[in-house]
Amino acid sequence: MFKTKLYHTDLIKQCRNQNRKAQLKLYNQYCDAMYNVAFRFMKNSQDAEDVMQEAFIKAFSKINTFKGEVTFGAWLKRIVVNKSIDTLKSVKYNFSELDDNYLNVVDDNNWEVADEISAEEVKTVISRLPQKYELILTLYLMEGYDHQEISQILNITEVNSRTQLLRGKQKLKELLKQKGNGTGY
Template sequence: MFQIDIVEECKANNRRAQLKLYKQYCDGMFYVAMRFLKNADDAEDVIQESFIKAFQKIEQFKGDVTFGAWLKRIVINKSIDFLKAKKQKLVELNEGYIHVAEDEDWSIEENISLDEVRQAIESLPEKYKYVVMMFLMEGFDHSEISQVLNISESACRTRLLRGKGFLKELLKDRRYVSGS
C-alpha cells in the first residue's frame, strides 16, 4: 500500500491505517523529540500528542511534502511547546535590525564524531541551540525555522550565525575545529 493511500484511509478515519502510519513513523519521530527534550518519558508523551494532532488535522495534509516531513514539523512544534510549558522559555530577541552575512564555512576536523557535535550543540544557549539543531540536524530552512519558533527570518539568520560561532568556539576549545 502506498503512503498516499494510507493517508487517504486515515482521512476516512480507518484505525488500521492510522496504526500502520503510527508504527511506520513512531521510532523516527521519537528520536526527533528526544533531540529536543532529552527525556524518554517526555518524548513519548510528545509523540502521542503529535500523532493525535496529526490524525485530528490530517485533512490539512495536502501532500506537498512527505507525510514524514509534515509529521516532523508537528513533533518539533509539540516538543518546543512542551519545553515552554515547563518554563524553559525560548527568548525572543529583537534582532531584526541586524543584517547578517551568510557564512557557509562549517568546516571541522574529520575526526570529530556526530555525538561530539551533538554534545556541543546541547551546551549552546537555548536561543541558539534550537535554531542550530533545526538547521543542521533537521534540515529546516530559515523560513521554516522562523515559523516554528515564531521569530523573524532575520532573527533566525542572526541566531544561526551566532550559534554557529559559539559552536565553532566550543569545538575549537575541544580541539576539534580546524584553526581559521
C-alpha cells in the same frame, strides 16, 4: 515506489475514516523516526515519547488537512517539530526578539570542523549550548530547515534566525576548539 505511495494513499484514506487499524499501521511505520526527531529537541526519552504521542494524536485529528503536497512523513515531522518547540516554550523557553535595525548579519556558511571531531561529538556539544542556540542549530543543521521556515516555526524574524544561528555557531566552534585543545567541553 509506486506501490508504496499507493499503499500510503490508501492508509491515509482509511485514517480519514477513523480506521484505527490504518492509524496503527501509519503509527508503526513512523513512530521510531518521529521519536528520534522529538528526542533531538527534548533530550529526555519520556518527554520525547509524550511529544511524539501528542503529535500523532494531532496528526490523526487533522489528517483531513493533509493535502499530499509533501510526503506524509514530512508533514508529520513538521507536526513533531512544532509540538516539540511548543512544549519547550511552555516550560521555560524564551526567544528574545532582537531589533533588526541594529543587526548586521554576515552569512557564514563555513561549517567545517577538525577531522578528528565526530558527528556525535558535535551533537553532544550542540546539546550543551544555551537552549536558544541549540534549537536554532538543531532546526538548521539536523532538521534541514531554512531561515524562513525557522522564523515561522519560532515566530521570530529571519534576521533573528540568522543572528541566533551565527551566535550559536560561534559558541559551538569555541567549545569544539576547547575540546580540540584537550580542555574538554
